[in-house]
Amino acid sequence: MSLSSKKDAQRVSLGDSLLVETACAKLAARNVNVFYGEKHAIKDVTLDINCNEVTALIGPSGCGKSTFLRCLNRMNDTIDTCRVTGTITLDGENIYASKVDSVYLRTRVGMVFQKPNPFPKSIFENVAYGPRIHGLTSSRSELESVVLTSLERAGLLEEVRDRLHASGISLSGGQQQRLCIARAIAVSPEVILMDEPCSALDPIATAKIEELIDELQHNFTIVIVTHSMQQAARVSQRTAFFHLGELVECGGTEQIFTNPVNRLTQGYITGRFG
Amino acid sequence: MNSRIPPTPLPSLSIQSTQCLRARIRRRHVAERRFRFYGFSAMVLTLAVLVLVFSFILSKSYTAFQENVLSLRIAIDSAMIDSKGNPLTADYRELIQKAVAGLFPAVTDRHDRHLLFSLISEGAPYALRALVTRQRQQAKRDGNIIVDVLLSDEADQFLKGHITAHVSEKERKIKDLQVTWLKELQARGLIHSRFNITLFTAGDSREPELAGILGAVTGSFYLVIVTLGLSFPVGVASAVYLEEFAPRNRLTDMIEVNINNLAAVPSVVFGLLGLAVFLNGLSFPRSAPLVGGFVLSLLILPTIILAARAALKAVPLSIREAALGIGASKMQSILHHVLPLAMPGIMTGTILGLAHALGESAPLLMIGMVAFVVDTPVTLLDPATVLPVQIYLWADSPERAFLEKTAAAIVVLLGFLIAMNTIAIMVRIKFERRW
DSSP states (O other), X not given: OHHHHHHHHHHHHHHHHHHTTTSOEEEEEEEEXXXXXXXXXXXXXXXXXXXXXXXXXXXXTTSSHHHHHHHTTTGGGGSTXXXXXXXXEETTEEXXXXXXXXXXXXXXXXXXXSSOOOXXXXXXXXXXXXXXXXXXXXXXXXXXXXXXXXXXXXXXXXXXXXXXXXXXXXSOHHHHHHHHHHHHHTTOOSEEEEESXXXXXXHXXXXXXXXXXXXXXXXXXXXXXXXXXXXXXXXXXEEEEEETTEEEXXXXXXXXXXXXXXXXXXXXXXXSOO | OGGGSOOOOOOOOOXXXXXXXXXXXXXXXXXXXXXXXXXXXXXXXXXXXHHHHHHHHHHHHGGGGEEEEEEEEEEOOGGGBOTTSOBOOOOHHHHHHHHHHHHOTTOOOHHHXXXXXXXXXXXXXXXXXXXXXXXXXXXHHHSEEEEEEEBOHHHHHHHTXXXXXXXXXXXXXXXXXXXXXHHHHHHTTOEEEEEOHHHHHOOOOSSGGGOOSHHHHXXXXXXXXXXXXXXXXXXXXXXXXXXXXXXXXXXXXXHHHHXXXXXXXXXXXXXXHHIIIIIIITOOOTTOHHHHHHHHHHHHHHXXXXXXXXHHHHSOHHHHHHXXXXXXOHHHHIIIIIHHHHHHHHHHHHHHHHHHHHTOOHHHHHTTTTSOOOSOOOSTTSOOOOHHHHHHHHHTOOOTHHHHXXXXXXXXXXXXXXXXXXXXXXXXXXXOOOO
């Protein structure tokens, strides 16, 4: 079964990339395997992520979608036992090459986490931290304008304009998550990875984040891991379905949700398992 | 599927078993009350012991915070002060004795005069000299000076009621004649009691009325500074390495176990180690606060490392990921985020460790800090003693007056310890976890 599904996946992904040949592949994963000690967490995944598109990674819990996402900016490096094989290229350059600095990579591939994790500092300091450590601005006024622009693009500025120096922790969950998005885009990354960004939020806050993702996709390439199939259907242009560490199927979101090729995919999106 | 299985009916309870159940519940409540009572009485016992200790120490010590002085009018000979107004050497002892004898002209017998003079502290001539030096212009103009001289420890103890006249004369240090003189001096209003300045401004002395804790407090202060300066950076750096960088393997497990072992080593062993390494091996001077600080650093290093590791561990992974996720290096994430958030915990542990070091005496005995040191140490290499050792030395002294001094030194030490613990608690409350 695993063999046939792999074939399916490759066929679909190849077919699909032919369909959208106008879009460039921002990130390209080729035969990626991830091991946690003895555990084989990701099995031979090959996947393209297109420029200025939202790609959703879906699948049941423990299928490896978060692990795969964390490979894209080498966040897995922080785990001692984790080993990655295969290649992932960003604009054609292998990010796992020895000369690539993972710290620099993460300024190009930003990340938003499952649980909102603002620093216990002021709202301003939260957003200013990235530009500051990378020396992106040369003056205080320039830094301020970067912070304000980032907050505005994250749709948070109107709510916090008069309390920029209040603690980031004092915001509501949804606001905290938008603050984290503002913090991520303040260093002008090219790709934003989102690991279940709405799983800790209520429906209204979720709707706001989804709206924001729609806005952001014009300027950024976005990869989002989500448990909610409705969310994947609403925000993404392409969807990849993972199961037990394998990429089962990948294609246009509409095609995946209306006419999945693989019966595992069909089973999952119709709620028969997962 | 489950719904298809008919539910097993519960066995109906007979009246007997209901009673059984009630009795069981009652027993359970009684047991719970008993359990609670045990805990409560244990707490009361602890508090009672604490109150007992404090009231005992305070009742023994409060008289030590007063000292009795005798006002003497001393005639100043112009020959004692030169034309430029500088005091010259003079026999200040004789001046004091002349003044005291002048108060009781009837005492002429050699032995009696000796008894009379022994009411005055040995330190009186020095106090007089200091006063004359300070107020020479005025003394020259007036031709005399009034000086408050300390009474000897025995006279002081008598006035404080620690030596009573009920005991037969042979068995007490203060004789009947001296008692009548003291009473007369009191009646004339020449003796008055004041706050014991000497206790806080003098070093140790063989004469109890001249002994103070300034030397020991200074020694303790130097020791704590050296200990802090050494153990804090080393402790925090090793905790950061172990917690953030070290790979998890058998070697780091072993290091962890051994740090815990180090915390369990008896403190006197650290003292012997200090003696062997710092004094014999590296030829550091004996009784020096620097060496004491080295030894106490070894002693509290495990405490600081353990506290710092616990504090670092308590900083959530999400904060580290947030920093790494926007391209901070590992060092930046630690220095900018993890360490500041862990700092209250680290500081609390450090302060508690230092309080431990401040109260420690056994290892310091081994490196010679038990010496009789009169001078207040100025540098870290001067011979010094510390408060706990001073307490130990005074408690060992035969003079009655050292008893209250011992208690007073204990009160001062406890004051420092309580202050440090309070600061530790305040730090903890002020920087309660912020995420």
